[in-house]
Amino acid sequence: MKLPWLKPALEDAGPFISVHLDTTRTDPTAATELSTRWNQCRSRLSSAGVADELLEEIGDTVLAPSSIGGRHGRAIIASPREILLDRVLPVPPREDGSSFGPTPVLLPLVQLTPYAVSQLLIEVDRAGADLHLRAPENPVIARSHNDLDGESRVDGGHDELHKASAGGGAQHGWRARNFDARVEDSWERNAEAVAKKVDAIVMKHKPDMVLLTGDVRATALLKDELGTEARARLQVVSGGTRGVSMERASFREELERVTQEFIDQRQRDLAGQFHENQQRGGESVAGISEVGEALGRGQVDELLFVVGQEPENIEEMIRQAIATDAGVFALEDGVVAIPEGVGALLRWRDEATPSNELSSMSGDPRRENAVDPDRDERTPHEREEDAIRE
Numbered sequence: 001m002k003l004p005w006l007k008p009a010l011e012d013a014g015p016f017i018s019v020h021l022d023t024t025r026t027d028p029t030a031a032t033e034l035s036t037r038w039n040q041c042r043s044r045l046s047s048a049g050v051a052d053e054l055l056e057e058i059g060d061t062v063l064a065p066s067s068i069g070g071r072h073g074r075a076i077i078a079s080p081r082e083i084l085l086d087r088v089l090p091v092p093p094r095e096d097g098s099s100f101g102p103t104p105v106l107l108p109l110v111q112l113t114p115y116a117v118s119q120l121l122i123e124v125d126r127a128g129a130d131l132h133l134r135a136p137e138n139p140v141i142a143r144s145h146n147d148l149d150g151e152s153r154v155d156g157g158h159d160e161l162h163k164a165s166a167g168g169g170a171q172h173g174w175r176a177r178n179f180d181a182r183v184e185d186s187w188e189r190n191a192e193a194v195a196k197k198v199d200a201i202v203m204k205h206k207p208d209m210v211l212l213t214g215d216v217r218a219t220a221l222l223k224d225e226l227g228t229e230a231r232a233r234l235q236v237v238s239g240g241t242r243g244v245s246m247e248r249a250s251f252r253e254e255l256e257r258v259t260q261e262f263i264d265q266r267q268r269d270l271a272g273q274f275h276e277n278q279q280r281g282g283e284s285v286a287g288i289s290e291v292g293e294a295l296g297r298g299q300v301d302e303l304l305f306v307v308g309q310e311p312e313n314i315e316e317m318i319r320q321a322i323a324t325d326a327g328v329f330a331l332e333d334g335v336v337a338i339p340e341g342v343g344a345l346l347r348w349r350d351e352a353t354p355s356n357e358l359s360s361m362s363g364d365p366r367r368e369n370a371v372d373p374d375r376d377e378r379t380p381h382e383r384e385e386d387a388i389r390e
């Protein structure tokens with residue numbers, strides 16, 4: 001996952017103040033608890049020498065009420081002069097934290113990359129659609145235009161929306177059929193107008209998911225009209241109605257379910273890509289020294305690490321990856337085994353790049369364990385460790 005928005009902050013001379021907080025407000029006591037936790041962070045930062053004026057600004061930012069519902073967090077990186085980065089997190093950080101030092105603390109933020117999912121929600125009926133964009137840095141989908149400006153609503157302009165009733169007698173049959181044909185034509189033209197707008201938004205914002213809900217007939221018509229890019233991202237979500245979908249608990253639950261499925265599948269796909277490259281000696285490396293060397297040579301296309309198994313120098317690796325325009329992605333523990341918890345997909349491979357073939361890893365336990373992420377069997381090294389523990 002590319003993180004270009006982090007690069008400007010890293011280019012500052014520093015030193016850096018880093019704050020990562022759970023800013024969830026799901027019950028009446030949450031605001032008080034958040035204030036208490038922030039005051040603890042503020043006290044540590046003040047003792048470290050951070051100016052009170054800057055701490056006031058950071059405090060105002062993290063304590064300000066937000067329209068975002070559900071669990072979420074906040075990450076702030078600042079210099080002694082100003083806030084450099086203020087990022088809403090799609091889920092809370094694994095733990096609250098604050099620091100003042102020569103380099104920013106990025107790991108708590110980057111650990112959440114699996115949950116950074118951008119979505120375009122389309123609530124469609126036969127007259128048009130309401131559009132809502134949910135970006136990782138602004139994870140609210142209800143009643144928010146999210147930078148869509150005038151693109152957040154589409155009305156097709158064709159207003160023959162309801163077919164004739166079944167009654168009226170045979171003499172009116174041809175009129176009814178003619179009217180019904182005009183209605184069908186109106187639906188189709190309205191779907192074309194919505195699809196045109198959706199395709200433009202998809203090309204501009206590149207959402208990970210395009211979520212479609214609403215009237216069944218309008219949904220089918222719109223699916224047929226969408227372009228290739230939108231269809232490739234499309235997921236139909238049942239139970240929604242234009243204008244009121246997010247007010248229904250059942251729809252929110254279904255939305256959460258399909259989002260989690262996407263998150264899980266994206267991790268499996270990335271783990272599978274890494275494993276395939278490791279099997280055939282392809283464009284990947286694993287292990288601290290190998291990844292460090294590849295980062296130094298600018299070979300890394302995507303830095304991968306396992307949450308909870310990060311090497312001690314992971315912060316340095318993350319900074320180096322961002323500086324060389326590489327992506328960074330965290331994989332939840334259990335998705336894949338990576339030697340020493342860190343690996344990389346490469347832009348290219350040459351003779352100086354360490355071998356990745358699993359057949360060349362014999363005798364190296366950390367490499368022998370980097371096998372199929374879907375495996376159930378224990379590796380020889382794991383069985384040996386089991387025997388020692390017994």
